[in-house]
Amino acid sequence: MTAPLYIGREPMSSIENLPPVPLTLEGASILHQMLRVRWAAWRALESGERCAILSEAAKVLSDMETERSAVFSLLGHKGDLMLAHFRPGFDELGEVEHALTKLRLWDYLEQTSSYLSVVELGLYDSTAKVYAGLAERGIAPHTPEWNAEIEETLSRQRQAMHPRLFPDVPEHKYLCFYPMDRRRGEEKNWYQVPMSERQRQMHDHGAIGRRYAGSVRQIISGSIGFDDWEWGVDLFADDPLVFKKLIYEMRFDQVSAVYALFGSFYIGRRTPASDIGKLLAV
Numbered sequence: 001m002t003a004p005l006y007i008g009r010e011p012m013s014s015i016e017n018l019p020p021v022p023l024t025l026e027g028a029s030i031l032h033q034m035l036r037v038r039w040a041a042w043r044a045l046e047s048g049e050r051c052a053i054l055s056e057a058a059k060v061l062s063d064m065e066t067e068r069s070a071v072f073s074l075l076g077h078k079g080d081l082m083l084a085h086f087r088p089g090f091d092e093l094g095e096v097e098h099a100l101t102k103l104r105l106w107d108y109l110e111q112t113s114s115y116l117s118v119v120e121l122g123l124y125d126s127t128a129k130v131y132a133g134l135a136e137r138g139i140a141p142h143t144p145e146w147n148a149e150i151e152e153t154l155s156r157q158r159q160a161m162h163p164r165l166f167p168d169v170p171e172h173k174y175l176c177f178y179p180m181d182r183r184r185g186e187e188k189n190w191y192q193v194p195m196s197e198r199q200r201q202m203h204d205h206g207a208i209g210r211r212y213a214g215s216v217r218q219i220i221s222g223s224i225g226f227d228d229w230e231w232g233v234d235l236f237a238d239d240p241l242v243f244k245k246l247i248y249e250m251r252f253d254q255v256s257a258v259y260a261l262f263g264s265f266y267i268g269r270r271t272p273a274s275d276i277g278k279l280l281a282v
Contacts, residue, residue, distance in 0.1 A: 024122055025120070025158055056105070062274050068168055072269060073268060076267065083100075086119075115232050117227060120220055172236035174243075175266075178265040179231065179232050182260065215237055
């Protein structure tokens with residue numbers, strides 16, 4: 001009979017007794033803004049005034065594009081425009097919001113929704129390895145030695161993953177954005193599933209996405225504590241049909257079929273900021 005593994009003073013019989021929270025890396029802060037044009041008020045303006053307002057807006061939005069913002073025309077009833085802003089932190093996102101509210105165009109826009117999150121990379125595989133290695137060495141969770149080694153692991157990963165943590169807005173023609181949760185109800189609760197099983201399911205889930213790597217760019221952002229859902233998902237592609245195919249296939253995957261809940265989907269078509277006048281032409 002194998003003796004229980006001791007970490008500190010507490011006996012630990014398996015890896016499942018280790019902290020259940022997987023390590024994550026956080027990067028750029030993201031704000032999505034969904035907007036509807038107040039068409040009646042906009043049409044009521046003189047043509048010259050509309051041109052002046054659009055010229056001012058195009059200049060400001062074009063400057064924002066160089067700092068990782070993008071403009072999309074929304075399809076469907078949920079709005080007319082979607083702005084996506086990728087910035088180093090929340091302070092910079094606050095500056096973006098303030099700059100937009102000073103635009104005269106803002107008086108003719110209604111914000112129907114927004115979403116705040118940060119780029120997140122989940123490290124299930126690395127978490128399992130580092131936790132197991134620390135346990136084998138008898139290092140107790142959350143002690144100074146434990147915390148130092150965890151931070152060393154995260155620091156190495158941050159350096160290696162920096163381009164993924166602070167990406168440019170992909171140049172693809174279409175964007176599909178949606179928020180999502182993991183189910184945490186009475187019968188199915190993702191947060192009570194052992195880490196090894198969550199790791200397996202996420203590995204299988206990721207394998208589907210990797211098969212679409214050549215036709216879609218995916219950026220996952222975490223929003224627990226920041227917004228009403230737990231994650232935001234941005235999918236960028238030149239052919240919007242790939243969104244349907246990818247998401248449909250993932251619905252059959254265990255982690256989605258059993259544990260996923262989805263919010264509203266937004267589909268936008270990329271538009272250069274300098275062409276915003278075409279979107280608001282009357």
